[in-house]
Structures are given as C-alpha cells and as structure tokens.
Amino acid sequence: MNFKRIKKIAKRKVRFIIDPLKEYLSNKRVRIRAKYSQYVSLPIKEKTVLYEAYHGRSISGNCYAIFLKLVQDKDFKDYHHVWVINDISDPMVEELKRNYQNVSFTSVDSNHYLKYLATSKYLINDTSFPFYFVKRDEQIYINTWHGTPLKTLGLDIKNRGMSTHKNIQRNLLHSDYLISPNQFTYEKLLKSHDIYEIYAGKVADIGYPRTDLTLETNGEEVRKTLNIPLDKKVILYAPTWRGTVGKENDTSQVLLDEVMDIQKSMGDDYIVLLKSHYFTFEYFKKNKLDHLCVPNWYDTNKLLAAVDILITDYSSIFFDFLPLKKPVLFYMIDHQEYEAERGFYLDINNLPGPVCESLNELIDKLQNIHILKKEFSEQYDKYLEEFCYNDDGQASKRLVEMIFKKQNQEQLISTETDKQKLLFYCGGFYNNGITMSAINLFDHIDYSKYEVTVIDNANEHKDKWKNIRKLNPKVHVLYRPGVFNKTLKETYEHQLVLRRGIYTDSMSKTAPVKAYQRELKRIIGNAKFDIGIDFGGYNKFWSMLFAFGQFKTRSIYLHNDMMEEYNKKINGKYKHRKNLKVIFSLYKYYDKVVSVAKSANEENYKNLRQFIPDADRKMVYVDNVIGSKQILKNKDVKNTVQTNGKEYLILREQNEENPNILNIFGLTVPKKENYNFINIGRLSPEKGQEKLINSFARLHKEFPNSKLYIVGDGPLKKQLTLQAETLGLENDIIFAGQLENPFALLDECDCFVLSSDYEGQGLVLMEAMIVGKPIIATDVTGVRSVLEGGLGLLVENTEEALTEAMKKYITEGIEYRTFDYESYNNHALQLFYKNVCQS
Missing domain, CATH: 3.40.50.11820 (CDP-glycerol glycerophosphotransferase, N-terminal domain)
Incomplete structure (x- = not known):
C-alpha cells in the first residue's frame, strides 16, 4: 500500500472520530437532541x-x-x-x-x-x-x-x-x-x-376546559385584580395580530388610534381594553399606555368573565365568549383579502354578530348595541347549538375523570380506519420513473381495502409539490420535520453503518437499531401501519428506517438491474455506489425484495441473492401499474401556435410568477412527410442516448428526411447536445427537455425507440404502446419481458442493430400487436396485492 493511500485512510479515520465530537461541542441543537435521546x-x-x-x-x-x-x-x-x-x-x-x-x-x-x-x-x-x-x-x-x-x-x-x-x-x-x-x-x-x-x-x-374558567370566574374579582372600574361596562378589543416583524410600531399605532376612537365615541360609561399580541403590548407599555392593555400574563378566559362586549376579527376567542350570551362584533376591514389569501371554514355573512368593514361602522353598531341581540339572535342560537353544546362549566371535570381516572372511556371517539394500512417512501418525488410508478399505483389501489400513506422529507424542490399534487386525493402524506435524533454514541454507530453497511452479525450488533426505530416513530407518532414499503429503494436513510420499522411486513423495491446501477458512472463518478453499498446489506431485513419486471428480478436474483437469506421466497416481482386513462387523455391535448410561417406544438406553459405574462415552449409540429422517431427518458448513461444518436446519424445519411426527438433531462444533456452538433444534426435531433405531458408529442411522432443498456421495466415502453406507437427497443434486462410476444421489435444492444431496425421501420414497417393495458393493469395489481400486501 503506497504512502498516499495510507495517509488518505488515516485522515478518514481521524475525521470519523473528530467530526461528530466537533459538531456536538459546537452546535447547541445537536447537544439538545443528543441529551433528549439519552433521557x-x-x-x-x-x-x-x-x-x-x-x-x-x-x-x-x-x-x-x-x-x-x-x-x-x-x-x-x-x-x-x-x-x-x-x-x-x-x-x-x-x-x-x-x-x-x-x-x-x-x-x-x-x-x-x-x-x-x-x-x-x-x-x-x-x-x-x-x-x-x-x-x-x-x-x-x-x-x-x-x-x-x-x-x-x-x-x-x-x-x-x-x-x-x-x-x-x-x-x-x-x-x-x-x-x-x-x-x-x-x-x-x-x-x-x-x-x-x-x-x-x-x-x-x-x-x-378553558371555557370553564370563563363560566366559573367572578367578573368583579377579575376587575379588582386588573384595576378595572366596577362601575363601567367593559369593551374588549381582541384582534388577530397581522403585523410584520420589524414594523411592529406601525401596526401598534393603528391599534392605539382605534382604541382611543372607540373609547371617545362610547363615553365614560365604558372602558375599552385591548387584548393584544406581545409586540403591541410592549409598544403600549413603552408609551405609558399599558393601562389600556390587558397584561399578556393574565388568562384570557378568566378575563372574558368581566367583559360586556367583545370586538374581534378572525380569532377563535368569540367561540369562548358565546356561552355568556353577550354581544360580539366582528371588525373585519380586510376580510375579502383574508378570504382570498387564507380562507374561512364558516360563512362570514352568518356570524353571530355584525361584520363591520370600517371603524365608523363599528362605532355605529356599538352605539346601537341594544338592538344587536334581537337582530342576531337566530345566528347566535345556531352557533351555540353547533359549537358550544359542551360549554356547561364541567369540561375540566370530564377530562380528569375520563383520562386520569379512566372513567366513561366508552364516550371517546375513534376516527381510525380498520383497513389495512400501507406506508410508502417514494423516493423524493423527483421527475422520474419511480415517481410516475407510484402515482399510477395510487390511482389504481383498492381504497375500500387499503389506507395508503406516503412519508417524505419536508425539503422543497421544484418537482416535489407538482408531483405530490398529482397523487390520488385518498393518499395521506406525512412530512419529516427536523433531523435525526441521536446520542453521541449512536452518531458513531450510525456513521459506521453508513460506511460499511450491516453485512455481518458483529455489524448488526453495533448498528443503532433503536435510534432508527425511534426516528421513524418521531415522524409517524402513534400511527400503526401493517405494511412498510420502501418504494424508492435508493435512499439508504429511508431504507434503514423501513428495514427496522415496526411493520407486519416490509418490502423494498428494485426499480432496475441494481448491480448495473451500483457500477454506473456519470462524469467519472459512481452515481449510486455509496448508497447501494449500504442498501444491499439491508435487503436481508425485508420480507420481500421486489423487482418491477420479471427479467429484472431474474438479473437481480443472480447478482444479489448472496445478500438475501431465503432469496427464492423473498425475491419477487411486481409489474408497474400504468396510468392509461391519463395517457390517453393527455395525448389529445395539442395546443398549437403559428408564427413566422411555422406551426408549433406547445409543450410547456409557465405563468407562475406573473399571471399577466405567459411563457410558452414549443417545437415545430412533426411533419407527416418526415420519419419522426422519438426517445423519452432521463439523459443518463444507462439510457444509451449517445448510442442512439450515432445510430440515427447513420440512418440520416440514407434518409435525410428523418428526425429524432429526445425528451428528457439529466446529467448528459450538454454532452448529448454537443454530440448532435458535432455530427451536424442540430436541426434533425431535437432536444425537447423535460415535459409535463410528453404524450402529445409522442402521438405526433411515428416510432418510439428505446436505446437503454438496462431497465427496471421500461415504463415508457408501455406508455408508447398505450398511445399505439410501433416500438424498437434493445433486448436488455427490464425490456425483454415487457415486449416479448410481439409487442415491439427487440434488437441487439448495438448502434448497428438500432440503425437497421429504424431502416426496417422506414422500408417495411414493424408489425406489433395491440397492448391490452386493462388486463395488464389488473394483473399488475394482483401481483402487488399478493407479493407486497399479504402479511
């Protein structure tokens, strides 16, 4: 071993020891989490x-x-x-x-x-x-x-x-x-x-329980405690604070002016008090006007016992005040904006009191307070009946008896379903095949039998919310806030797992399994799930949580030939090796290791069975479900625009920043007189687009009216674009980028070409079959089992074979049979129920 290698190893070992300790000593939040985890x-x-x-x-x-x-x-x-x-x-x-x-x-x-x-x-x-x-x-x-x-x-x-x-x-x-x-x-x-x-x-x-305080507190005692004159009626103004941090004085001054105007208009028979936010109280205190504010430390519900009239806006305080059957006024100068920005559950026009949109209107209603009770009696009674039916002053007693003394527990309500509960991690909801596979599956699951929940990090990226919004509305989504709780000892143990995996018995004994179980519980709380499914399969952290989670059955998905993924390089670096080194060692803790195609399972079995005890039983496959209805709908969504004598198919529209501006992206509509080939996939080494471009270059010399559309994005985008330009094909190879709806363009093209070196299943193949396009595809893992039986033309994984196949399409055509996607989806679902959902 040379000196550089020895030095590198020594440096790594020193960092292994020093880094966690350094973080612990320098980061207060890390120490807090570590101490709590010890306690x-x-x-x-x-x-x-x-x-x-x-x-x-x-x-x-x-x-x-x-x-x-x-x-x-x-x-x-x-x-x-x-x-x-x-x-x-x-x-x-x-x-x-x-x-x-x-x-x-x-x-x-x-x-x-x-x-x-x-x-x-x-x-x-x-x-x-x-x-x-x-x-x-x-x-x-x-x-x-x-x-x-x-x-x-x-x-x-x-x-x-x-x-x-x-x-x-x-x-x-x-x-x-x-x-x-x-x-x-x-x-x-x-x-x-x-x-x-x-x-x-x-x-x-x-x-x-807090409403008990309102009902049982003596109003005179409150007034004495807060030095409120006993001979005056009390108007409490309790607005929601909606100021801006840094501009507290502006908001506070407005409130002060309003309080003074109300007090002036109502005269000496009334005293107007403000129940305010901390910022406002400090402002009033600084200006020696704190006698107009109720101290923040004093309980609001006890205070209400001394109040004769309540003014509020959007605060829930008025629900607590209703049992006193005294007037409530709503001062909502911005309720239309609030409705547009936030929204209300209840109809503002049917509140148990007048809604005032100006200070003058509020003062007018206050000066005619005697007629409000009759005017709003019907709404008041409805609110009391719907929202205050428990307000009898005995809620605290009921709580103590029910929870602390275990009495009357038959009155407790359960909202939990008795369906089988599935918990998924779906890989982060990036624009990729895993996300689409999950969305399609969730659109077809039998929700009369299964309750589906997805768990994910709360980090934000441009694709996430767009894809989460595509989820079936019956799917629950839980978010992971904060970071991993670990003691210092567990930090070192976790770092060892991240470096080495858990391949041996000695490694399994030192792995911080309790920390992983604690972390999953930190996210899901008391919720109980029957089946845990790491549907992503590429994230070692989530694979660890699911591997040791408290489920009846655990499954992990393999969306590709995973050994090929382990060895995949992008720009000279292994893309997945660091994660997969750990994940391979976790397969043994799962009950089912699920490939997404029969041929992918055969390849994964051959390469990975050494890591999986009882691999013959555990290693199964479940075909991906296809979103056929959405595909057929989207292929007909074809908006076009004509400019400069050309017709363009609009493929992306964006107006998120300014609704008055529309940014569109489009491509010239593929001409019928051309031979239009299309490839859809991530621009990544395993997709073989470099090979496809070279194959197309050969074809184009013989058939200059041929075009190739490449849809997708990825790390090889610049390299592939330069390759096309170097070959002089920048006008004949069109890079469409990532498209929300690629099916409109697919429908306009003539033949779909998949050039992959390996696939999990090749979801895009079935999408092309649903659209009804003839298919040329390399005969590789994940593709073979999809197209066998005449659904497309399988060819050797070479440039020459792809060129000859495209020529054959042009000169002879390709025979292919119709894809029965409904039968396929039914079969895929039955495989999912059998191989994943059965405990």
Whole structure:
C-alpha cells in the first residue's frame, strides 16, 4: 500500500472520530437532541404532569384549566406539576408558587425541560412540542389545541403546502387524546392535517376546559385584580395580530388610534381594553399606555368573565365568549383579502354578530348595541347549538375523570380506519420513473381495502409539490420535520453503518437499531401501519428506517438491474455506489425484495441473492401499474401556435410568477412527410442516448428526411447536445427537455425507440404502446419481458442493430400487436396485492 493511500485512510479515520465530537461541542441543537435521546431511556415518573401552553409563552388556556382541576382534586395531591414558561418573571409563576407546593417551572430546550419531556407520565400541550419530541409508549400525551377554527388550517389554507404545518401534524399523530370543544373542530383539525383515518389516538368531544374558567370566574374579582372600574361596562378589543416583524410600531399605532376612537365615541360609561399580541403590548407599555392593555400574563378566559362586549376579527376567542350570551362584533376591514389569501371554514355573512368593514361602522353598531341581540339572535342560537353544546362549566371535570381516572372511556371517539394500512417512501418525488410508478399505483389501489400513506422529507424542490399534487386525493402524506435524533454514541454507530453497511452479525450488533426505530416513530407518532414499503429503494436513510420499522411486513423495491446501477458512472463518478453499498446489506431485513419486471428480478436474483437469506421466497416481482386513462387523455391535448410561417406544438406553459405574462415552449409540429422517431427518458448513461444518436446519424445519411426527438433531462444533456452538433444534426435531433405531458408529442411522432443498456421495466415502453406507437427497443434486462410476444421489435444492444431496425421501420414497417393495458393493469395489481400486501 503506497504512502498516499495510507495517509488518505488515516485522515478518514481521524475525521470519523473528530467530526461528530466537533459538531456536538459546537452546535447547541445537536447537544439538545443528543441529551433528549439519552433521557428517553430513563424511568417514567408516574405522577408527574408537564404543561406547555403556546410553546411556553404563558400559563393559560386549556392547560391552565386542567392544572387547576388536578391540583384541587385530592386523588392527585401527591402529583408533581411542571409548567413550561420561558419568562420566569411572568407574574403567574409567583402566583402558582404562592398557592401550590407541588409545582415547578422550566423553559423550552433547557436541560430540565428535556428531562421532564422525556420522563413525565402526562404531557399536556395546546399547540405542539419541538421537532425532537418522541412520545414514549408509557407516556400519555393530551393535546387540547387552542380554539374552534374560523380560519382554515393545514392543507385547507390557500396557496400554502402542508409542510408548513408538519410539526402540528406530527404532534397530533403522537397524541393519545385530542380534546375538542365540538365535532366541527376535531374533524377540521384532523382532516386538514391529513390524518383523520390514520389517527390512532382518541378524541374527547367534551368541551374546552378553558371555557370553564370563563363560566366559573367572578367578573368583579377579575376587575379588582386588573384595576378595572366596577362601575363601567367593559369593551374588549381582541384582534388577530397581522403585523410584520420589524414594523411592529406601525401596526401598534393603528391599534392605539382605534382604541382611543372607540373609547371617545362610547363615553365614560365604558372602558375599552385591548387584548393584544406581545409586540403591541410592549409598544403600549413603552408609551405609558399599558393601562389600556390587558397584561399578556393574565388568562384570557378568566378575563372574558368581566367583559360586556367583545370586538374581534378572525380569532377563535368569540367561540369562548358565546356561552355568556353577550354581544360580539366582528371588525373585519380586510376580510375579502383574508378570504382570498387564507380562507374561512364558516360563512362570514352568518356570524353571530355584525361584520363591520370600517371603524365608523363599528362605532355605529356599538352605539346601537341594544338592538344587536334581537337582530342576531337566530345566528347566535345556531352557533351555540353547533359549537358550544359542551360549554356547561364541567369540561375540566370530564377530562380528569375520563383520562386520569379512566372513567366513561366508552364516550371517546375513534376516527381510525380498520383497513389495512400501507406506508410508502417514494423516493423524493423527483421527475422520474419511480415517481410516475407510484402515482399510477395510487390511482389504481383498492381504497375500500387499503389506507395508503406516503412519508417524505419536508425539503422543497421544484418537482416535489407538482408531483405530490398529482397523487390520488385518498393518499395521506406525512412530512419529516427536523433531523435525526441521536446520542453521541449512536452518531458513531450510525456513521459506521453508513460506511460499511450491516453485512455481518458483529455489524448488526453495533448498528443503532433503536435510534432508527425511534426516528421513524418521531415522524409517524402513534400511527400503526401493517405494511412498510420502501418504494424508492435508493435512499439508504429511508431504507434503514423501513428495514427496522415496526411493520407486519416490509418490502423494498428494485426499480432496475441494481448491480448495473451500483457500477454506473456519470462524469467519472459512481452515481449510486455509496448508497447501494449500504442498501444491499439491508435487503436481508425485508420480507420481500421486489423487482418491477420479471427479467429484472431474474438479473437481480443472480447478482444479489448472496445478500438475501431465503432469496427464492423473498425475491419477487411486481409489474408497474400504468396510468392509461391519463395517457390517453393527455395525448389529445395539442395546443398549437403559428408564427413566422411555422406551426408549433406547445409543450410547456409557465405563468407562475406573473399571471399577466405567459411563457410558452414549443417545437415545430412533426411533419407527416418526415420519419419522426422519438426517445423519452432521463439523459443518463444507462439510457444509451449517445448510442442512439450515432445510430440515427447513420440512418440520416440514407434518409435525410428523418428526425429524432429526445425528451428528457439529466446529467448528459450538454454532452448529448454537443454530440448532435458535432455530427451536424442540430436541426434533425431535437432536444425537447423535460415535459409535463410528453404524450402529445409522442402521438405526433411515428416510432418510439428505446436505446437503454438496462431497465427496471421500461415504463415508457408501455406508455408508447398505450398511445399505439410501433416500438424498437434493445433486448436488455427490464425490456425483454415487457415486449416479448410481439409487442415491439427487440434488437441487439448495438448502434448497428438500432440503425437497421429504424431502416426496417422506414422500408417495411414493424408489425406489433395491440397492448391490452386493462388486463395488464389488473394483473399488475394482483401481483402487488399478493407479493407486497399479504402479511
């Protein structure tokens, strides 16, 4: 071994030791995740309850109401209560210390917080715990959420992807109990976060504990505490904060002006108070006007007991106020814009109070407050009936009895389906054959028997959202927020796996399997899936999670001749070797290793059976399903435009940045007098387009009216374009790029040519057969089993053979039989049900 090689190995070993330690010492978030991961092995504290309201910003709301009920119950006198509060100077801290002995306090991300989060038996939250949180099986997580939604949530928010709410989705999946004020709320919350049918927890439709505070609090006591005159009527203005960080003063000044105008118009009989965002409160405080603001630390629901009239806009506060049967006014100067940008669940025109679009209109309604009760009595009663039927002041009592004392649990609601549940990882939703195969499969699965969920990273790339929107609407999508939780020891163990795989028994003993299982649970929470399917098959991280996941059956897909993929080079570098070295060692942990064609399975069996105990049983094939209906529809979508005396087929339209500008891309419509050949595929070495271009160059010399259209994108784009130019064929070989709908162009061409050196199945072959095109294809793995029986012309994998085949098409034509795609799809689905879905 030469010196350079020795030096390289030594350097790699030193980095292996130093890099994780360096990251641990320099990155606070890494240390937080590592400490938390250590603490999850500590014993559970059976009589400890952790409360976190609004990410530790206050001691209030549902969490506070539950706390009060528990500390007053003699059955729980020896329980320890831990409040998460980031500002230890919050007056509520001193109040709780003064009144209760068994209470302690911590702040988000602190060492004590991590330990309590990992070991407290009961976890109560009204929003969400941090990304690194993983509920242990012994813990009980109660999520109360924080209001009946007027505004849309999650997927229902206009112009926004689900991944912005990924941690809420994840927290809901972790919760054992979801406390709901009404049926409307839990249905909207679970459905908008795409988990209604897979939510494994139970819904307690028992009302909000915080509303008990409103109903049981003495209004005069509130006024005394907050120095509000007893002889005045109280108007509370509680708007949603919609300012911009950095421009808080602008928004706060507007609110101040509004409060002063309302106060002036209503006279001395009223006092107008503002319940504001933290930024606004600080502004008022700085300007010595904080007496107009309700302190942020004071519980809003207790405050409502002292309020005579409520003014709000889009806040859920009005639902909590309704049981008092006092007037509500909605000040919504921008509701049309809000509707367009965000959206509402409820009809703004039928709210239980007037909607005012200007300050003058609001003041006019306030000055005639005596007629509002009669005018809006019908809407008020409807809202009380639909949203407040639980508001009797006993919600906290019901919660404690149901969850802590295990009484009346038959009243709990389950939304979980009893269908077989399938969990897929689909490879990142890039524009490739794997993505199309998944989309096609999901369009054909029997949803009366199967509940389908896809899991993916929350990273964004240009193709992802476009492809996710193509998924069947019955498919759930879960997103992975944050990063891998690992202790320092598990980090080293994981790095070893990434370097060496898990090929031996000794490697399997040192692999951090518990960390992989913990990470999958961090994403899916309590959700239970029968079948885990790594449909992507190229990502070692996801292959590890699925290999060790708690499924009845695990399957991993092989979309190609994987040994050829292992040896594939692009620009002198091995494309997949680093990943596949690890993934090959994981095949033994899967129950089924699934190739996507019979011939691909034969080749994979020959090359990979050494890694798979019981390979004869485990290695199977499942043909890809084809989206025949969409293909037949898309082939007829042919928009054309004429300019400069030529007719162009429009293949791409883009107007995302400015709706007033349309950018189009098109190609000249293939002429009938030409011989138009077409190739569709990624511009990558295994697709053999370099060989095809050389073959076409030979053909073109003899048939100058021949054209070749190449559809696709990839790492060889520049190389192939230069090759065509060097051959003087830049006007005869047309590179169309990646097309959303290649089938319109395919339909206009005469013959499809596949020049691949190997394929998984050659999905594009079947797409061409559905369009009804004659096919020329190299006789290689993944192609042979698709075209055998006369569905196309198979030729040797050489330039000469491809040239002769294209000549044959021109001079003689190619015989081919009709493709029965409906029978094919039925057979493919039966293979999927048999080889993947049977436990």
